[in-house]
Amino acid sequence: MSTSRADAPDTPVVPRPAATVLLVRDDPDPPAGRTPLQVFLQRRVAGMAFAGGMTVFPGGGVSSSDVIDPARWRGPDPAWWGQRLETTPELGGSLVCAAVRETFEECGVLLAGPDGGDPAALPEARALRTDLVERRSTFGELLDAHDLVLRADLLRGWARWITPPANPKRYDTAFLVARVPDGQRADDGTTEAVEARWWSPAHALASYEEREIELMAPTLRTLQEIAEHDTADDVFAAAEHRTISPVIPRVRREGRSVAVVLPGDPDWETAADHLTPKGPDE
Numbered sequence: 001m002s003t004s005r006a007d008a009p010d011t012p013v014v015p016r017p018a019a020t021v022l023l024v025r026d027d028p029d030p031p032a033g034r035t036p037l038q039v040f041l042q043r044r045v046a047g048m049a050f051a052g053g054m055t056v057f058p059g060g061g062v063s064s065s066d067v068i069d070p071a072r073w074r075g076p077d078p079a080w081w082g083q084r085l086e087t088t089p090e091l092g093g094s095l096v097c098a099a100v101r102e103t104f105e106e107c108g109v110l111l112a113g114p115d116g117g118d119p120a121a122l123p124e125a126r127a128l129r130t131d132l133v134e135r136r137s138t139f140g141e142l143l144d145a146h147d148l149v150l151r152a153d154l155l156r157g158w159a160r161w162i163t164p165p166a167n168p169k170r171y172d173t174a175f176l177v178a179r180v181p182d183g184q185r186a187d188d189g190t191t192e193a194v195e196a197r198w199w200s201p202a203h204a205l206a207s208y209e210e211r212e213i214e215l216m217a218p219t220l221r222t223l224q225e226i227a228e229h230d231t232a233d234d235v236f237a238a239a240e241h242r243t244i245s246p247v248i249p250r251v252r253r254e255g256r257s258v259a260v261v262l263p264g265d266p267d268w269e270t271a272a273d274h275l276t277p278k279g280p281d282e
Helices: 078-084 089-107 125-133 139-146 201-209 217-226 232-240
Strands: 002-004 016-026 037-044 059-061 149-151 155-162 171-179 193-199 250-254 257-261
Touching (some): 016 089, 016 232, 037 089, 037 201, 037 217, 037 232, 059 089, 078 089, 089 125, 089 149, 089 171, 089 193, 155 217, 171 217, 171 232, 193 201, 201 217
Parallel strands (some): 016 171
Antiparallel strands (some): 002 257, 016 037, 016 059, 037 193, 155 171, 250 257
């Protein structure tokens, strides 16, 4: 991933909190020689202001309405999530709410259900998703209207990535893992994507190497990490033991462009944490 130096702000933009979800499942009939693990990916519309044309996990920015009545919350509480994601209890809760809301808005998977019951697929889901996207209702109102509870216990923390200071649009993004509940299916119903489907991590990585798809650095690194596992259960078990600390990629100048450098890359120690503004002729 690179950004033009001309687009880099003189003063770094404050990152906007966001959440993204690695939806995983096991392929019931994997091709010979391929592990069953699959992950859901979307290719974003090319003209979008952020990550246009990129293949990404479902997710988006935290909304001011991403606050849930404690009575509608089941599983580890916001304080627990704040500690897990190295942030405040308030933001920890909002990140989980945003993750669940965005997953429902973008691919129709609802990580919520009746209290004491399994996650539920709602018959009027398409209309409810549209209401959320167009901000005619909030996710909390949806839970109230259908007497549902948010199932924070169905999520696991994976990572936290912060866009480098050089970028004009920045996000502080929590990466969470969830399985698709029984009886539900992920779809391509979002207007933000031109394609959405299940991939094996190895196939996605091979497609990236062949330049058939484009991946941002955090997506690439995350796919590399989950590709080390064979099943959805293996990914969940790995998530339990991961240390989550914010990762801010560094940058390296390549002429008039800026290349992203990740921890563990050969140039990590010599790359800059930020860009020093240059004159127009430099």
